[in-house]
Amino acid sequence: MDSPLLSPTTETFGTSETCRPVLPLPPPLDPNEQQYWENPSIHRVPGLIANLNPNAYWPQVVSFGPYHHGEDHLLHMEEHKCRALHQFLNRSGKTRELLLESLREVAQHLEESYQALDPKWKNSTGDQFLALMITDGCFMLEIMRITVGEENNDYAPNDPIFGTDRLTYITLYIRRDMLMLENQLPMLVLERLVAAERDGKEREGYIHALILKFYSLNTCVSGMGRFLHVLDVFRKGLLMPEKVRCESEADSDGIIRSATEFNEAGIRSNTCVRGMDRFLHVFRNMVQCGPGDSRDKIILPATELHRAGIRFKKSETDNLENISFSKGVLCLPHITVFHDTESMFRNIMTFERLHIRAPTEVTCYAMFMDSIINNEQDVALLHDQGIIQNAYGTDKEVAKLFNWLCKDVTFESNRNLDAVREEIIMYCEEPWHRWRANLNRTYFRSPWTILSLIAAIFLSALTIIQTVYIVLTYY
Numbered sequence: 001m002d003s004p005l006l007s008p009t010t011e012t013f014g015t016s017e018t019c020r021p022v023l024p025l026p027p028p029l030d031p032n033e034q035q036y037w038e039n040p041s042i043h044r045v046p047g048l049i050a051n052l053n054p055n056a057y058w059p060q061v062v063s064f065g066p067y068h069h070g071e072d073h074l075l076h077m078e079e080h081k082c083r084a085l086h087q088f089l090n091r092s093g094k095t096r097e098l099l100l101e102s103l104r105e106v107a108q109h110l111e112e113s114y115q116a117l118d119p120k121w122k123n124s125t126g127d128q129f130l131a132l133m134i135t136d137g138c139f140m141l142e143i144m145r146i147t148v149g150e151e152n153n154d155y156a157p158n159d160p161i162f163g164t165d166r167l168t169y170i171t172l173y174i175r176r177d178m179l180m181l182e183n184q185l186p187m188l189v190l191e192r193l194v195a196a197e198r199d200g201k202e203r204e205g206y207i208h209a210l211i212l213k214f215y216s217l218n219t220c221v222s223g224m225g226r227f228l229h230v231l232d233v234f235r236k237g238l239l240m241p242e243k244v245r246c247e248s249e250a251d252s253d254g255i256i257r258s259a260t261e262f263n264e265a266g267i268r269s270n271t272c273v274r275g276m277d278r279f280l281h282v283f284r285n286m287v288q289c290g291p292g293d294s295r296d297k298i299i300l301p302a303t304e305l306h307r308a309g310i311r312f313k314k315s316e317t318d319n320l321e322n323i324s325f326s327k328g329v330l331c332l333p334h335i336t337v338f339h340d341t342e343s344m345f346r347n348i349m350t351f352e353r354l355h356i357r358a359p360t361e362v363t364c365y366a367m368f369m370d371s372i373i374n375n376e377q378d379v380a381l382l383h384d385q386g387i388i389q390n391a392y393g394t395d396k397e398v399a400k401l402f403n404w405l406c407k408d409v410t411f412e413s414n415r416n417l418d419a420v421r422e423e424i425i426m427y428c429e430e431p432w433h434r435w436r437a438n439l440n441r442t443y444f445r446s447p448w449t450i451l452s453l454i455a456a457i458f459l460s461a462l463t464i465i466q467t468v469y470i471v472l473t474y475y
Contacts, residue, residue, distance in 0.1 A: 040115035041228040042184045043354040056343040059177040067182045081139040088138040092197040113186040137189040144214040176340045181347045184229040241317045301374040308428045312385040320365040336389040364414035370406040
């Protein structure tokens with residue numbers, strides 16, 4: 001039977017005679033809709049990510065913002081938030097209406113900061129959404145200020161949250177919950193509250209410094225432009241050298257520049273990366289190489305690298321970008337692994353994954369550590385070199401943590417780390433380095449093996465001399 005004629009709106013694929021309609025192209029994206037998708041900075045975590053470890057994304061003691069507000073296990077904290085709000089107002093001498101008026105000016109921006117905000121918050125009457133922002137924002141400021149000693153603790157000694165005995169205990173959980181991606185407040189809320197408190201005389205960088213101090217990060221991010229929320233400040237604090245003040249403008253989406261971008265702009269940072277000429281040479285080679293080249297290879301675990309002659313050294317700073325390789329020495333930043341380390345990394349990596357145009361430095365760091373950590377022996381080696389401090393559990397559990405972090409994570413390219421990988425691969429491909437490492441392990445690992453080698457050489461020399469003497473005597 002003859003095949004039917006094809007209409008202009010159908011087409012065939014391959015050799016199949018099945019006809020499918022050609023769908024018309026969608027209309028161009030409305031500029032306002034496009035702007036809407038670029039605005040959200042506080043995202044809902046997709047199920048395919050959250051299912052890997054739901055507890056890592058779920059606040060334990062306190063909710064901030066609308067996503068987890070009203071959940072049963074967090075309701076007990078609401079009365080404490082209200083008490084903190086009243087304390088904030090009494091101390092500042094301001095009224096709740098004044099704070100509401102300040103936030104009304106930016107209400108739309110605050111709503112658009114949340115991805116897929118429930119309509120009940122947008123369509124609510126009586127400034128319900130703004131009231132939530134004020135209550136949660138004041139509680140966040142109070143907990144940070146009292147913890148770091150910014151304000152005198154004028155709460156009752158037996159206060160269930162701010163009392164001296166309770167504050168240290170509860171702060172451990174609040175710190176963790178404040179780093180949940182779904183549990184963020186727009187930075188604009190904190191800025192407006194502090195500005196209203198001080199009659200518009202907010203110090204530049206005050207809130208950023210307060211957050212870093214609250215998390216005991218000895219870094220400085222002043223002059224780095226605007227931040228999106230607490231998680232964004234904390235993330236950049238992990239990537240900045242200790243107490244280095246870098247002047248830079250923020251990107252248009254509010255994400256500040258990375259240390260590699262500072263280097264490209266001619267701004268120096270105190271890192272372990274040296275030899276820019278060599279870096280550019282390696283990078284050009286990487287760009288030119290095709291599929292199957294060394295760029296696609298995975299570097300060996302730490303113990304295998306050690307057997308290949310590579311030594312490990314703690315970097316000069318704890319900046320997570322402070323990774324370099326030179327003359328057989330791999331420099332890695334020090335990291336202490338706590339029980340909340342997995343949650344912290346997962347939320348930052350998810351933020352980097354979901355936020356439009358967000359840099360992926362922390363994701364790249366986690367993937368690099370995953371590539372050199374296979375088992376507890378790798379963790380033990382890095383611990384011996386002062387790179388990993390284990391306050392989490394066994395070395396096997398730490399190895400599992402890093403391996404599990406990068407499950408289902410797409411490989412992210414990073415110019416610094418790509419160059420480091422390339423240099424490590426080239427180093428391991430040189431047979432001499434492995435032979436020298438084997439010689440050192442076999443004969444120079446301890447004073448006794450060195451003495452044994454010297455004795456063997458001495459005895460061999462005596463044997464040769466004796467043999468030569470006998471031969472000469474015979475003739």
